[in-house]
Amino acid sequence: MPRKKDIVAGNFLKYDVVVLGSGPAGEGAAMKLAKSGKRVAIVDQRDQLGGNCTHVGTIPSKALRQTVSSIIRYQRDPMFQKVGEWKQFTMKQVLRNAHKVIQQQVDTHSRFYDRNNIDVFHGRAYIQDKSTVLVFSDDGLTESIICKQIVIATGSRPYHPQGLDFEHPRVFDSDKILDLDYSVHKVIIYGAGVIGCEYASIFIGLGLKVDLINTQPKLLSYLDDEISDALSYHLREQGVLIRHNEQIDHLETGDDHVVLYMQSGKKIKADAILWCNGRSGNTDGLGLENVGITPNSRGQLTVNEQYQTEVDNIYAAGDVIGWPSLASAAYDQGRCAGTNMSSGEKNVKPVTDIPTGIYTIPEISSIGKTEQQLTEEKIPYEVGQSSFRHLARAQITGDTVGELKILFHRDTLEILGIHCFGNNAAEIIHIGQAVMKSPKNSIMYFVETTFNYPTMAEAYRVATLNGMNRLF
Template identity: 70%
Template sequence: MPDPRLRATAAQHELRSVRMSRYDVVVIGAGPAGEGAAMKLVKEGRRVAVVDQLGEVGGNCAHVGTIPSKALRQTVYNLMRFRRDPLLSRTAEIRSVPLSQVLARAHKVIELQVGTHHRFFERNDVDLYYGEARFEDGNTVSVLTSEGVSERIGFEHAVIATGSRPYQPKDIDFTHPRVFDSDKILQLDYPVQKLIIYGAGVIGCEYASIFVGLGYKVDLVNTQPQLLSYLDDEIADALSHYLRDLGVLIRNQEEYERVETFDDHVVLHLKSGKKIKGDAILWCNGRAGNTETLGLDAVGLQANSRGQIAVDDQYRTAVPHVFAVGDVIGPPALASAAYDQGRCAAAHITGSADVPHVDDVPTGIYTIPEISCLGKTEKQLTDARVPYEVGQAFFRHLARAQISGDTVGMLKILFHRETREILGIHCFGNNAAEIVHIGQAVMNLPGNSIDYFANTTFNYPTMAEAYRVAALNGLNRLF
C-alpha cells in the first residue's frame, strides 16, 4: 500500500503548480553526478535546469558524506600523528578532544566546497531549483519548494542523480539519540566511551579507524568472513591487523537480531547469542537510492528494493530519454566515478561518439591509514590462471616514510610474468589514494610494463620511490 505521505506530496505537487519553464535537459540532483552531467551539457550548448532537495549544491557528498567524513579523518590523523611523535608528545599533552571541536574544521571545508561548486553552476548559466522533484509525466517535472510553491519544468531529456542515503531497517529506532547512521553520526554531541559499529564495509571501517583514533573503544561487527573481501587478501589482512592493533575489536560473521535502546546505553543482540553493550551504535550496513518521492511510475520507471535504477552501458534507463548516474544506480558508489558517469551520460545525450564507459575506477578507502587499489587481485589472477608475479615495497624500508613516521603500509604491484604488463596496483598506507594514481597512469600507457618503474629515476626521498623498489623486487623473482 502506498505511503499516505507520498500521496499527500503528490497532491501538493499537482495542486500548487503555478508555471512551466522549458529546458533541453533537467538534472535531478546537484551532487558530483549531477554536476558532471550539467557542466558537460551546458558546454555542448544545451539549456539545463538542476533540481536539488537539499537547498544547496554539492549533494550528500559535500554535506554529510565524503567531504565532512574525510575532513574529520584528517583531523584525527593529525592528532594520532602528533601523539606518536616522540618529541612533540613530550612537549605538549593532548587530552581527549570533543567531537564537536574536531568537526569544526569539517564544517569550514563544507562551506568552501559548497561555495566553489555554486560558482561553477553560476558561471555556466545553469538554472538551479531547490525543492523536491517529482515526475508528472514523461516530459514534465514538478518542483515543490520548502515554502510550498510548486514550479513545473518541461524537458526533452532527464538525468536522475539523486544519490543515496544510509539503509535503515524498519525494526531499529533511528530517532533514538543513541542510534546513528553514517549521516547522523556527525551530529553526535555527548561523550561516548564505547561505540558499536554494525557493518564493516568501507564506511564502517573508515569510522572505526576514526573513532578509535579519538580514543573511543570500538566494536566493529562484520557480517562477512573478513573485512572488505573484494580487496586483495593481503591488503584486507593488513587492514584487519592494523585496526586490531589500534584497539578495534572486530567480530566477523555476525548478524544482528535486534537493537535494545536505553536512556544511557544500547545493547546489540546478535543471532549467535552474543550481547554487546555500548554508549551508542552506528549503523553502516548498506545504502538505498533516493527515488521514493520521484514518482518514477509517471515516467514509466521502477526502482529495485534498494531504490536503485537499472541502466545500460550508456547510463540510459528503460525509458530512452531518461538517464541515471551516481549512487542511485548502485556500485561503485564513488564520488569520482559519479562525476564521470554524469559526463558520460551527458555525452550520449548530445550524440557524442566513442564515449568510454566509466570502468577501471580506482578504489579509495579513507581508513587510517588509507587503502587504494586498481586492477586485478591475486585471487582473480589465480582463478583465471594468469601467470603473474608480485613486486612489493614495504613503507618501513623507505627513507621518506621513516622521516615522516608513516611506516605502516606497503605498495604491491601484480604483473604478467611473460609480457611484464602491470595487472594490478594495491596500496595500504598513508596517502595510498594519491600514490595509486602513478600506477594508474602507467597502466593506461601504450606498452604498459613494470620495466617503466625499474628504469625511471624517482626523487629521493619520496613515497613514489616505492614503485621502483616494488618493481625491482618483482623483477628479481623472475627466472
C-alpha cells in the same frame, strides 16, 4: 534562485535538460551538457549545492579523518605528546574545520554553475511525466519545468532496517554520526564495509573502544587478500575488536547506553551504535511510477551502458544506480551520460577500471586484478613488493605502516594490478594507474625513470626491482 527563466505557455519554464541532484554525478552531467550547448536546469533539495558528498558524506568524513590522523601523528611524536585533552572533544568540535571546507566547496561549485549558465532550483523534484518536472518547497509548488531530457542523480542515503529507532539519541547512521554532540567511550559499528572500516579507524584514533561487527567472513573481501589481512591486523593492533560472521537479532536502547543482541547469542553493551550496513537510492517520492520506472528493493535504478533508463529520454548516474558508489566514479558517470545525451551517439564507454579509495587510517587504494583473480584465470603473474618501513620518506614522516604491491605478467611485464595500503595510498595509486593505462604498459617504466628522493613514489622502483628478482 534561477538567474533566467524562459516562460512558455501556462507559466512553465522550458529547458533542454533537467538534472535532479547536485552531487558529483549531477554536476558532471550538467557541466557536460551545458558545454555542449544545452540549456540546463538543476534541482537540489538542499538550500546549498554539492549533494550528500559535500554535506554529509565524502567531504565531512574525510575532513574528520584528517583531523584524527593529525592527532595520531602528534601523539606519536615525543615533541607533541602534550597536545591537550583532545580525547574529550565531541564530534562537532573535531568537525569544526570540516564545516569550513564544506562552505568552500559549496562556493566553488556554485561558481561552476554560474560560469556555465546553469539555472539552479532549490526544492523537491517530482517527475510528472517524461517531459515535465515539478519543484516543491515546504510551502508547495514553486516551479513547473518542461524539458526534453532528464538526469536522475539524486544519490543515496544510509539504509534503515525496520526495528531500529534512528530517532534515538544513541542510534546513528553515517549521516547522523557527524552531529554527535556528547562524549562516548565505547561504540558499536554494525557493518564492516568501507564506511564501517573508515569509522572504526577514526574512533579508535580518538581513543574510543570499538566493536566492529562484520556480517561477512572477512573485511572487504573484494580487496586483494594480503591488503584485507593487513587492514584486519592493523585495526586489531590499534584495539578494534572485530567480530566476523555475525547478524543482529535486536537492539535494546537506554538513556545512557545500547545493548546489541546477536543471533549467535552474544550481547554487546556500548554508549552508542553506528549502523553502516548498506545504502538506499534516493528515489522515494520522485514520481518514477508516472513514467514506468521501478527501482529495486534498495531504491536503485537500472541503466544500460549509456546510463539510460528504460525510458529513452531519462538517464541516471551516481549512487542512485548502485555500485561502485564512489564520488570519483559518479562524476565520470554523469559526464558519460551527458556525452551520450548531447551527441546522440551511443559510443561512449561506461566508467570502468575505477581505482578504489578507502580512507581508513592508513588508507587503502587499488586498481586492476587481485592475486585471487589472476590465479583463478590462470594468468602467469609475479609479485613485486615494497614495504613502507624501508622507505626513507616514510621513516622521516613516521608513516611506516603499509606496503605497495605490483602484480605483473611474467612474460610481457605488463602491469595487471596495483594494491597499496598506507598513508596517502589514494594518491600513490595514480602513479601506477597512469603507467598501467598507457600504451606502453610495463613495469620497466619504474626502473627506467628517476624518482625524487626521498619520496613515497620511490616505492614503485623498489617494488619493481623486488618483483624482477623473482623472475628466472
